[in-house]
Amino acid sequence: MKDAVESLIEKFNLEITSEQRDFLRFLYENLHLEELSDKEQHFFIDYFYKSETLRNMAAFALELADIMHEIRENIPAIEQAERLANGKEQRLYYEQKSQEARRQKLKHQTTKKGNILYVPFEEYKKDSGPLIICLEQTTGMVAYSELCKSMILSLFMNAHRERRDLYIVPYDCQIHVHYRFENGHLNLSDFKDFIEYKAKGEAAILPVLHFVKGLLQENQDCTEADIIIFTEGTPIDGQHLVGKQAKTILEEMKRKYYAEFSVVAMQEHNFNEQQFWFAKKAFFADDAIQ
Structure with a gap:
């Protein structure tokens, strides 16, 4: 067959x-x-x-099976039982898991005053938040552009399976354009633009954080957003990530939208752990680049 x-x-x-x-x-x-x-x-x-670029991206993805597997398993985290589910059973499994997660969150957020329970039912109705990919597209990232985009390809599967909006935000010193794929569904026009998008110059991280915060505000009926930052590891304003303004923004996104940050850095020796203090996970592409 x-x-x-x-x-x-x-x-x-x-x-x-x-x-x-x-x-x-x-x-x-x-x-x-x-x-x-x-x-x-x-x-x-x-x-x-x-498109030679698209074919190269697919080739990278196949060659980097182990790295792709690790990213797919950890961004966002997927349990073994979830990975084995498929088709109708898969959708049912995710719906049940999502409902259970919301019930638990509702339980933890319920407060008691005297003999009165204050239950935030509006939180229970919220859907899972978007998967937001911030892709550094600068002079220093030119050599890694196809590699990064090949990793992003497999994240469409995560968004589609979990019925989450997928945002791809290319950036240098500012945000010129961004792409939204509703519920992880392929939009051919935006997908083609994403594949062919190129930028140059240096990277600044604070404009990206402000932009991501704006996206989360647009999706305020949702919770549990995942933000993945692909970076060479040396933004020109990286030192400001430990400053009061950045910490306030990041803590608000974590508290209000249950945002979880992950970083995919090209080379470990360029990665400043103190500056990216807010990331729950960090992956390094050194082995793939060599």
């Missing part, structure tokens, strides 16, 4: 190498190409053939 990728190859009468078939299979599984219309699938296939 043909799998979905083989059916796709046959449907569009593709002349494709075994290597390209592997690349396409990775993209199919992570970007849920089966949800696209025939016209959109044809557009994607055409772009796949024309």
Whole structure:
């Protein structure tokens, strides 16, 4: 019996190498190409053939299987039972898990005064927050651009499975553009722009934090946001991360939106642990870059 990728190859009468078939299979599984219309699938296939960057990203992702596996398991954290779930059972599992998490949060946030219980039911109704990826796109990151974007590809799967909005925010000294993929669904126009986006100059981190705070305010009906920062590790304003203004912003995001921060740094020796004090997890791409 043909799998979905083989059916796709046959449907569009593709002349494709075994290597390209592997690349396409990775993209199919992570970007849920089966949800696209025939016209959109044809557009994607055409772009796949024309874009060396996209093919290189898929190649990176396949070569970096161990790193991709670690990121997929830890950003955000996914339990073994969740990873084994699939299809209808998967959706049911996540709905039950989400409801249980909200019940527990409701229990912890309930206060008692005398014989009166104050229950914040409005918090119980909130959905999981967005997955926000801040991608440094600077002169120093040019060599790592395809590597970082290949890692981001697999995070579409997390967002799609958990029905979370996925934001990708490229940045240098400021924010020029950002992309929103509702519930992790592929938007071909924004996806193409994301693949081809390039910037130069140096990186500043404070404008990114302010921008992320704005995104969280737009999603204030949600909680438990995950923010992932891809960085070379040396923002020009990194010293300000330990300052009062940055700490106030970061603590507010953690408290109000249950934001959890993770960092993917290109080289460990460039990473300043004191400056990125707010990150719960840090990953280093040294082995992949060499």
